Amino acid sequence: MPRRRRHGLDLIAGCTLAIATLFLSTGTPAAADPGDPTHGPRREIPPGMLAAMQRDLGLTADEAKTRINNEYQAGAAEPGLRKSLGGSYGGAWVSGNTAELTVATTDRGQRGTITASGAQAAVVDHTLRELTSAKEALDQAAEQRAPAVDAASAWYVDVKSNSVVVQAANTAGAMDFVAASGADRAVVRVVQSAERPRPLYDLRGGDAYYINSSARCSVGFSVTQGDRNGFVTAGHCGDPGDTTTGYNRVAQGSFQGSTFPGNDYAWVETNNNWTPQPWVVGADNTNVVVSGSQQAPVGSSVCRSGSTTGWHCGTILQHNTSVRYTEGTVNGVSRTNVCAEPGDSGGPYISGSEGQGVLSGGSGDCTRGGTTYYQPVNPILAAYNLTLTTD
Structure with a gap:
């Protein structure tokens, strides 16, 4: 196979306690009794939030409205109680479907201050300041790579x-980490957990x-292939076995298949940190939804997204084109008047919401304009037995 060219314009490679803030939209009013002064004004709930709370929290619509209203009132009351309790403040939380507020204190004599506000009082051994100080000691030890830090998956x-x-x-091991941190052992609990958090990227x-x-x-x-996730791109970008990192330079995956010249397509399998989404990056970093891969006819509008020049549009000039690069001939590509530049290679072309192909190469640039060629996506899916991720 001729040596892959990774730069140049003829082949555009480019391989170069928190309470929710409520509520800013209109929707169904909350269920607080407007005649009850302890509840204050009604809160408005976005309809999508109400439906999701019913689904995920097992609430009725009225329960969800009541809960949201009470959570808001709790969030409004908590700062004043924190100030009143001063150094004895031990934190606050809501509980139950009705979100009843509980406020903790280390001073038994402050219970009346709490209950007078309508909240429940809890007398505890440690102030919030003590808890926060212990957590900060753990944070500092983790930053300094204290012994056994990797034994812990989370602390809070x-x-x-x-x-x-x-x-x-x-x-x-986690006990060793706690000991190395110097945190007050009296306030720290180590609990068994199989949880292994990982970053998630789209x-x-x-x-x-x-x-x-x-x-x-x-x-x-x-794309997906059974239980494997990944994406399609241009074949000239990499060879099977080449490793990839994402836009954020985090480990991403590796090339599983690649063909160039003849065709110009490849697929990369990604690790579990990366979630395939049915989107391409549109203007102003918006997400343009991909709903299928029906081929658009000649003359159709088509837009392209790339990591160098972003979002540009034009029309499809011809299908079934053969283009001659220095590395060899690529057959079956589509020709467009959409501009592109190095680094955009492999990026998607979309017509409406239908995916069309991935950028192979071209000429010109996005200052003067140019001609580009894309490898149709359906042959890539068929070649590697892949399924396009769609909405």
């Missing part, structure tokens, strides 16, 4: 249990990715 101030909780699969057509930590191309379309 848990006001309801009046402790700092450290989650870990290896509890003995795969979007048009975003940058890097090949072997250096050259850059653009994601085409998100």
Whole structure:
């Protein structure tokens, strides 16, 4: 196979306690009794939030409205109670479907101050300041890579249990981490947990990715192959086995198949940190939904997304074109008058909401205009037995 060319214009490679803030939209009013002065004004709930609360929290519509209203009132009352309790303040939380407010204090004599406000009082051993100080010691130890830090998967101030909780699969190792941090052991609890948090990133057509930590191309379309996730892109961007990192330089995946010249397509399998989404990056970083891959006829409008020049549109001039690059001939591509530049390679073309293909190459630039060619997406899907991710 001729050596892949990764730069140049003839082949556009580019491989170069928190309470929710409520409520800003109109919707169904909350269910507080307008005649009850303890509830204050009604809160308005976005309809989508109301439906999601019913579904995910197992509430009726009236319960969801009541809960939202009470949560808002609790959030409004908590700062004043925190100030009144001063150094004895131990935190606050709401509980139950009606979101009843509980406020904690280390001073038994302050219970009346709390109950007079309509909240429940809890007398605890440790102030919120003590809990926060222990958590900060753990944070600092983690930044300094303290011994056994990797044994812990998460740690947090848990006001309801009046402790700092450290989650870990290896509890003995986590105890070593706590000891190394110097945190007050009296306020720290280590609990068994199989949870292994990981960062989550979206795969979007048009975003940058890097090949072997250096050259850059653009994601085409998100795809799946059984239980494997990934994306399609241009074949000239990488060879099978080449590794990729995402737009944020986080490990992403590796090329599983690649053909160039002859065709110009490839697919990259990604790791579990990356979630395939039915989107391509549109103007102003908006998400343009992909609903299918029906081929648009000659003369149709088509837009392209790429990590160098972003979102540009034009028309499809011809299908079934053969184009001659220095590396060899690529057959079966579509010709357009959409501009592109190095780094845009592999990025998606879309007509309406139908995916069309991935950028192969071209001439010109997005200052003077130019001609570009895309490898149709359906042959890529068929070649690797892939399924396009759609909405």
